[in-house]
Amino acid sequence: MADLLSVENLSAGYGRAVVLSDVAFRLGEGEALAVLGRNGVGKTTLLDTLVGVTRRFTGSIALGGREVGTLAPETRAGLGVGWVPQERNIFRSLSVQENLTAVARPGPWTLDRVFRLFPRLKERRQQSGASLSGGEQQMLAIGRALATNPRLLLLDEPTEGLAPIIVQELLAALTRLLREEKLAAIIVEQHAQKILPITDRALILERGRIVHQSDSAALLADPMPLERFLGVTGR
Numbered sequence: 001m002a003d004l005l006s007v008e009n010l011s012a013g014y015g016r017a018v019v020l021s022d023v024a025f026r027l028g029e030g031e032a033l034a035v036l037g038r039n040g041v042g043k044t045t046l047l048d049t050l051v052g053v054t055r056r057f058t059g060s061i062a063l064g065g066r067e068v069g070t071l072a073p074e075t076r077a078g079l080g081v082g083w084v085p086q087e088r089n090i091f092r093s094l095s096v097q098e099n100l101t102a103v104a105r106p107g108p109w110t111l112d113r114v115f116r117l118f119p120r121l122k123e124r125r126q127q128s129g130a131s132l133s134g135g136e137q138q139m140l141a142i143g144r145a146l147a148t149n150p151r152l153l154l155l156d157e158p159t160e161g162l163a164p165i166i167v168q169e170l171l172a173a174l175t176r177l178l179r180e181e182k183l184a185a186i187i188v189e190q191h192a193q194k195i196l197p198i199t200d201r202a203l204i205l206e207r208g209r210i211v212h213q214s215d216s217a218a219l220l221a222d223p224m225p226l227e228r229f230l231g232v233t234g235r
C-alpha cells in the first residue's frame with residue numbers, strides 16, 4: 001500500500017525541552033492508527049508535531065511523498081492535514097452550520113454528508129456552538145475537520161470526558177468513517193479497548209519514544225504490551 005504519511009527520526013518538543021525522540025512510523029492510504037500510552041508520554045505532542053505547532057528538532061514528516069515538516073500549520077492544513085484538538089476549538093458564537101461552512105473546502109465532504117454522519121448536528125444546525133453539549137461539540141469539531149476535506153484526520157482523545165451513551169454514538173460514527181469511508185486517521189486514545197477494534201495499526205509511546213508497533217488485531221489477540229506499557233488488559 002502506498003504511504004500516505006511517512007515519519008522518520010522525528011524529535012520534537014517545546015522551547016528547549018525534547019518530548020519526542022526518534023519517532024518513526026508509516027501510514028498507508030485509508031489506514032487508521034491508534035496512538036496509545038499513559039498520561040504525559042507525548043501522545044498530544046506527536047499529533048501537535050504533525051500539525052506543526054511544536055518545535056521540531058530533527059526528522060522528517062512526508063505527506064503523500066512531500067516533506068511537510070518544515071511547513072507552517074496552515075500550509076499543512078491546506079495540503080490535507082485535518083486536526084481535532086483535545087480542546088475542540090469550535091467557534092462558540094457561530095451556529096453549527098456556520099462553524100462548518102466557515103472552514104469548508106471543496107471535496108467529497110459536503111455539509112449534507114457531515115449532517116448524515118452526525119444527525120444531531122443537523123437537528124441543531126441553527127444553534128450556537130456554545131449551546132451544544134460536550135458530545136455535540138466534539139461531533140462539531142470532527143465535522144469541521146471533515147468539512148476541510150482532509151487526506152489525513154488527526155483526533156486527540158475524541159471520547160474524553162463524555163457520557164457513555166455519547167461515547168457509543170461517537171465510536172459508531174468513527175467506525176463508519178474509518179471502516180466504511182476508509183478515511184486515513186491517527187487517533188490518540190487513553191482507552192485501548194475502545195479504539196483497537198476500529199484501527200488497523202497501533203503504536204505505544206513511553207517517555208516520548210515508540211516502544212511497541214503492531215497491527216491492532218495482534219494487540220487485541222495478545223494484550224501483553226498493553227499490560228506492560230499501559231497497565232491495562234486489552235479487554
Ligand SMILES: Nc1ncnc2c1ncn2[C@@H]1O[C@H](COP(=O)(O)OP(=O)(O)OP(=O)(O)O)[C@@H](O)[C@H]1O
Pocket residue numbers: 014017019037038039040041042043044045046
Ligand atoms: N506547551 C507545552 N510546553 C512545555 N511542555 C509541554 C507542553 N505541552 C506538553 N508538555 C510536556 O510534554 C510532555 C508530554 O505531554 P503530552 O501532552 O504530549 O502527553 P500526552 O501523552 O498527550 O498526555 P495526556 O494523556 O495527559 O494528554 C509532558 O511532560 C508535558 O508536561
